[in-house]
Amino acid sequence: MTAGGAHQEAWLDEAAGRLVRPYTVSAGRTRPTTAMELLSWVVATGVRPRGRLEPDHDVALRLCGAATTVAEVAARMRLPAAVTKVVLSDLVAVGAVRTRPPSPAADPTDRTILERLLAGLQQRL
Amino acid sequence: MPAYNSDSDHLPHALKILIAGGFGVGKTTFITATSEITPLRTEELLTAAGTGVDDLAGVEAKTTTTVALDFGRITIDPATMLYLFGTPGQDRFWFLWDELCHGALGAVVLVDTRRLPDCFAAVDFFESRRMRFLVAVNEFDGAHRYEPHEVRQALGLRPEVPIVTCDARHQRSATVVLLTLVQTLLTHPARTHPIQAGNPT
Numbered sequence: 001m002t003a004g005g006a007h008q009e010a011w012l013d014e015a016a017g018r019l020v021r022p023y024t025v026s027a028g029r030t031r032p033t034t035a036m037e038l039l040s041w042v043v044a045t046g047v048r049p050r051g052r053l054e055p056d057h058d059v060a061l062r063l064c065g066a067a068t069t070v071a072e073v074a075a076r077m078r079l080p081a082a083v084t085k086v087v088l089s090d091l092v093a094v095g096a097v098r099t100r101p102p103s104p105a106a107d108p109t110d111r112t113i114l115e116r117l118l119a120g121l122q123q124r125l
Numbered sequence: 126m127p128a129y130n131s132d133s134d135h136l137p138h139a140l141k142i143l144i145a146g147g148f149g150v151g152k153t154t155f156i157t158a159t160s161e162i163t164p165l166r167t168e169e170l171l172t173a174a175g176t177g178v179d180d181l182a183g184v185e186a187k188t189t190t191t192v193a194l195d196f197g198r199i200t201i202d203p204a205t206m207l208y209l210f211g212t213p214g215q216d217r218f219w220f221l222w223d224e225l226c227h228g229a230l231g232a233v234v235l236v237d238t239r240r241l242p243d244c245f246a247a248v249d250f251f252e253s254r255r256m257r258f259l260v261a262v263n264e265f266d267g268a269h270r271y272e273p274h275e276v277r278q279a280l281g282l283r284p285e286v287p288i289v290t291c292d293a294r295h296q297r298s299a300t301v302v303l304l305t306l307v308q309t310l311l312t313h314p315a316r317t318h319p320i321q322a323g324n325p326t
Binding site: 030037038039041043067069071072074075076079080081082084100102111113114115116117118119120121122124125 | 136137138139140141159165166167168169170191194196198199200201202205206207208210227228230296297300301303304307308310311
């Protein structure tokens with residue numbers, strides 16, 4: 001994440017709006033266009049957005065190469081989660097990333113999930 | 126959420142367990158011992174419910190605060206990831222943040238018997254939210270050892286809340302704590318939440 005290009009105004013397309021440095025984004029846009037939680041999944045779709053990505057968007061997109069969570073992308077980019085969500089939602093808007101909310105199966109009464117969890121933890125002993 | 130249904134077969138389940146307790150009780154140590162990744166930190170904007178503020182508009186007063194969260198991850202199987210989130214220990218108002226609890230399976234309340242009152246807030250909070258939890262006494266070197274029943278009595282824990290001892294530095298010991306929590310969730314299914322007042326906000 002070099003400073004190069006950081007101050008240029010790169011437009012991805014009309015719909016996506018301007019992709020700017022996340023710290024600038026955080027000052028201007030605090031709400032992502034796509035609702036995300038810390039444990040929402042994000043994964044690159046393989047669609048390469050037209051135009052040049054801002055450096056942080058590029059980094060975020062690469063971090064989504066394998067399915068991961070918003071929390072992990074934020075931590076690895078060393079950005080606040082709120083800023084990361086804005087960056088990721090930009091990528092969702094141009095079709096480069098898809099996202100899914102935390103599983104509704106994360107229900108403390110779901111025995112299948114809990115039994116799977118139990119088996120997985122036992123293997124780690 | 127229909128927009129995401131087509132993806133549901135391809136993305137794993139992300140499960141969440143909270144690791145709570147007072148400052149310095151070993152939450153991040155516990156996460157380090159169990160996580161397959163070096164614990165990560167992010168900052169999240171959390172909304173705190175107003176306390177003792179009478180809002181004339183009849184709307185709950187809310188404040189938003191940036192809070193540092195440490196977390197780790199355990200791959201259970203290719204389709205299931207378990208995330209462990211440490212509650213922010215430095216901020217004595219962490220328990221106001223409902224968002225931390227949202228979607229969590231349950232919680233581990235770590236206890237240092239030298240500073241037992243530090244965990245009261247966590248115990249009260251999870252009880253009031255009907256969040257399933259257990260108490261894990263982290264046995265620090267040199268700390269006076271109390272019997273679990275003594276700690277249970279001191280905390281006024283309900284009988285169904287398990288209490289275990291652990292060494293948060295050791296993977297096996299910390300993993301057993303997580304296992305015990307999951308076993309508890311399985312053997313004592315959550316009671317249905319009565320819709321009633323008394324859910325503090």
